[in-house]
Amino acid sequence: MYVSRLFTGLETSVLTENWQPTGVPTIYKFIEEICGNDNWIVQPILCQKSGFSHWIHTKDKVVYIKGLNKDVWVLAGENYFPNIMPLFFKKFFREIRHIFKLFYFYFKNKPDVIYIDHANIFPASLFARFTKAKVIFRVMGVYPSMREALKLKNFSSFFYKYAYSSKFDLVVCTQDGTGVESWLDNAISPGVPVEILINGVYLNTDKQHTSDISLKIKKISQNKTTILFVGKLEDHKGCEEFVDSVIMAIRAKPKSFHGVIVGFGSRRKALIDRIKKEKLTLDFSFIERLPHSDILFLQEICDIYISLNKLGNFSNANLEAMLVGSCMIIPENLPYIGEDKTIKKYLPYDSYMGISSIIDTESIVEKIIQLQENKLLRNTLRKKIKDSSKKFIPTWNERIIYEIDLLEKKFNF
Numbered sequence: 001m002y003v004s005r006l007f008t009g010l011e012t013s014v015l016t017e018n019w020q021p022t023g024v025p026t027i028y029k030f031i032e033e034i035c036g037n038d039n040w041i042v043q044p045i046l047c048q049k050s051g052f053s054h055w056i057h058t059k060d061k062v063v064y065i066k067g068l069n070k071d072v073w074v075l076a077g078e079n080y081f082p083n084i085m086p087l088f089f090k091k092f093f094r095e096i097r098h099i100f101k102l103f104y105f106y107f108k109n110k111p112d113v114i115y116i117d118h119a120n121i122f123p124a125s126l127f128a129r130f131t132k133a134k135v136i137f138r139v140m141g142v143y144p145s146m147r148e149a150l151k152l153k154n155f156s157s158f159f160y161k162y163a164y165s166s167k168f169d170l171v172v173c174t175q176d177g178t179g180v181e182s183w184l185d186n187a188i189s190p191g192v193p194v195e196i197l198i199n200g201v202y203l204n205t206d207k208q209h210t211s212d213i214s215l216k217i218k219k220i221s222q223n224k225t226t227i228l229f230v231g232k233l234e235d236h237k238g239c240e241e242f243v244d245s246v247i248m249a250i251r252a253k254p255k256s257f258h259g260v261i262v263g264f265g266s267r268r269k270a271l272i273d274r275i276k277k278e279k280l281t282l283d284f285s286f287i288e289r290l291p292h293s294d295i296l297f298l299q300e301i302c303d304i305y306i307s308l309n310k311l312g313n314f315s316n317a318n319l320e321a322m323l324v325g326s327c328m329i330i331p332e333n334l335p336y337i338g339e340d341k342t343i344k345k346y347l348p349y350d351s352y353m354g355i356s357s358i359i360d361t362e363s364i365v366e367k368i369i370q371l372q373e374n375k376l377l378r379n380t381l382r383k384k385i386k387d388s389s390k391k392f393i394p395t396w397n398e399r400i401i402y403e404i405d406l407l408e409k410k411f412n413f
Contacts (some may be wrong), residue, residue: 001111001133002031003102005119006046007072014046014074019067025316025396026174026199032337033400037068039413044070045105047098048077049119050091060101075101076102099123106131113411118146125163134169134411139321141176141312142183144336150186153255153404158276165189170410172403174199177312179337195406199316199394200399201323204293213287214294217260220285225372228302228326230295230317233265233310238308238358243284245306245364249372250283252365256372259284260302299326303378304371310335313343323393325386327378328352329367330380346392351384398399 006014009023019029035042048055058079063072075098078090085093085134102123114131136150149160164187168184171178171194184194226244231237239261246259261271261284268286275284290298295317299305300379305326307318313330321328326406332354334340343352353367371378394402407413 001102001105001108001114001116002034002042002044003114003116003120003123004046004138005117006048006077007016008053008054009275010046012081013065013068014063014072015054017063017065019065019212024397025202029200029400030403031069034404037190037404039408042070042100043073043105043109043111045073045075047102047120048079049094050078051103052075066195069274073105080162095122099126106133108160112413113407115407121160121163125166126170128168129165135166136170136172136407137166137168137179138163139171139173140175142178142180146187147336160273161187168192170195170407172197172406175314175342177314177334177340177342179312179334179342182337185254195403197399197403198314198394199319200394200396201316201319202292203296203320211290211294212283213290214297217258217285217298220258221301221303222336224257225304225368226258226260226302227304227306227368228260228262228298229306229308230262230299230321231307231315233261233263233267233271235267236238237263237265238310239263239265239267239271240274241308241358241364242306242359243274243367245361246284246294247275247278247280248361248365249368250280253369253372257283260286260287260298260376261285262290262298264288296320296324299324304329304368305385306363306368307331310358312337314339319389319393322347322385322389325382327371327381328354328385329364329371331355333357345378347388348384351381351388353381 004027005026007024009021013019031044033283034040056079057076060076061074063074065072077094081090081093099122111133113134114127115136115138124135124137126131149157171188171192173184173196175196175198180196188194217226229242233239241355247258249257275281299321305321306329307313309315312406330352332340333356355363355367
């Protein structure tokens with residue numbers, strides 16, 4: 001019984017009834033592999049939660065997805081309830097209804113294993129406490145709200161702490177640099193086995209890079225130092241700090257730099273307006289979407305890659321940048337966890353340019369100019385981070401096979 005929230009990256013697949021995931025590779029690659037594994041009979045169940053969604057059905061639906069060749073249950077979210085109901089009550093009763101539906105499936109089918117994600121922590125806790133199934137609790141990194149739940153003493157925090165302390169049979173957690181170790185130590189009950197796994201990377205660099213925008217950036221890089229940002233244009237990704245830093249670098253050395261921003265999000269218009277106000281529109285390229293192979297191509301050809309992710313340094317985009325050998329500027333301290341011990345554990349200090357914090361714009365600009373003026377240093381950093389990352393970043397196939405083997409060994413299947 002595989003239970004996950006209906007991620008945006010999976011919505012296209014359930015809407016079109018064809019398997020074509022657009023995001024969350026750690027989820028969809030696991031689903032692909034375990035559904036195609038002859039040792040397992042799997043029922044995927046996707047639960048719609050809060051947030052923007054293209055799935056507007058007011059009732060639960062069973063969707064047969066070609067390519068995955070599976071019936072997938074999709075449980076409706078707040079849309080199930082009448083519009084006159086206040087949103088708070090919609091969310092509350094959504095969770096209650098999801099719990100009842102999941103338990104209905106459990107008692108009807110009696111699965112041996114329940115693999116369930118953090119978005120469904122409350123049913124996960126109940127399954128672990130009151131059923132005979134083996135329950136794997138899946139954590140995809142640690143977010144600020146998850147830390148706050150351990151510190152605050154309000155009503156909802158009590159239930160989260162109670163749920164986290166359940167006797168799960170296994171906890172599998174993504175190592176994304178968000179300080180997962182300390183959270184797991186404080187949240188998960190002692191004695192519960194925990195596996196922390198770094199995401200895989202698929203370097204499909206053998207494909208042709210023929211998109212017009214990729215060729216345009218390659219041409220620009222012949223005359224200017226290109227500085228790359230890849231990620232959602234949201235506050236926690238540090239997109240505004242990136243734009244501020246590039247603007248300051250351009251002011252310090254005019255006609256020397258070009259900012260390349262790949263991603264979309266709620267801050268996109270504000271960033272474009274900011275650049276227009278500075279009259280630097282020609283010094284930036286905004287790219288909303290690109291094929292994966294083209295993103296890897298840009299990570300290879302752009303002179304500098306800056307990550308200002310406020311949550312952690314091991315995002316999928318960063319892992320890809322490391323493995324292709326980007327010249328990276330990375331924060332050594334993060335707002336929610338302080339010193340980033342994870343980056344220091346896996347990467348030598350001389351394989352990237354470290355900055356003290358995400359908001360230290362002057363330091364970022366200093367590093368940008370230093371790298372722009374020293375091609376030898378850029379090439380040295382590229383080689384060192386590429387060689388270092390090969391030692392700890394698996395392929396997606398290796399990563400997913402390891403997790404499935406882990407389950408089979410753990411439960412003697």
